[in-house]
Amino acid sequence: MKAFFTRFFTFNNWANKVIADFISANDIQDEQVLRIASHLAHAQRNWYxxxxxxxxxVPLWTPLQPPAIAAQLAENGALWLSHLSELQDDDFHTKLAYKNMAGDPYLDNLADVLTHIVNHSTYHRGQIINLIRGLGMTPPGTDFILFARQIP
Known part of the structure; x- marks a missing residue:
C-alpha cells in the first residue's frame, strides 16, 4: 500500500504543479480559477x-494569488510524501479521528482518506481545466496516464 500511495501522491503533486505553473505562466486572474485552485491547496493542507x-x-475558500497557490501546493506535496515515507503498510488500515469543517466528528480508514484527497484534487483540477477552456485557452493535460508516461 505504501508504494501505491506514494505513487498516487507523486502523481497528485505533478498534476498540481502542472496546473499551478499554467496559471502562473499565463497570468490567469480569473476569480473562479483562483478560488478553486486555492480551495485545492487549503483542502490538502487541512487534510495533512x-x-x-x-x-x-483554515477556511477552504479563501482566495490566494498564483504564487501563493503554487507555493502551498508544493509545500503540501512535500509534506505528504515525507509523511507517507514514514508509514508502514499496516498504518494504512488505521482509523483516523477528525472533525469536518462543520465540527462533526468522523472516524475513517486512513487509506480511504488518502484516496479521497487525491480524488478530490483530480475533481477540482478538472473544474479548473474547464474554466481555462472557457477563457479561450488550451489547458494542460493532467491525466494520470500522462504522468505515468513521463515518470514510469
Whole structure:
C-alpha cells in the first residue's frame, strides 16, 4: 500500500504543479480559477494536519494569488510524501479521528482518506481545466496516464 500511495501522491503533486505553473505562466486572474485552485491547496493542507493529529483547519475558500497557490501546493506535496515515507503498510488500515469543517466528528480508514484527497484534487483540477477552456485557452493535460508516461 505504501508504494501505491506514494505513487498516487507523486502523481497528485505533478498534476498540481502542472496546473499551478499554467496559471502562473499565463497570468490567469480569473476569480473562479483562483478560488478553486486555492480551495485545492487549503483542502490538502487541512487534510495533512488532520492525518498527523494536529487539526487546525483554515477556511477552504479563501482566495490566494498564483504564487501563493503554487507555493502551498508544493509545500503540501512535500509534506505528504515525507509523511507517507514514514508509514508502514499496516498504518494504512488505521482509523483516523477528525472533525469536518462543520465540527462533526468522523472516524475513517486512513487509506480511504488518502484516496479521497487525491480524488478530490483530480475533481477540482478538472473544474479548473474547464474554466481555462472557457477563457479561450488550451489547458494542460493532467491525466494520470500522462504522468505515468513521463515518470514510469
Amino acid at each position: 494536519f488532520r492525518v498527523i493529529g494536529q487539526q487546525n483547519d
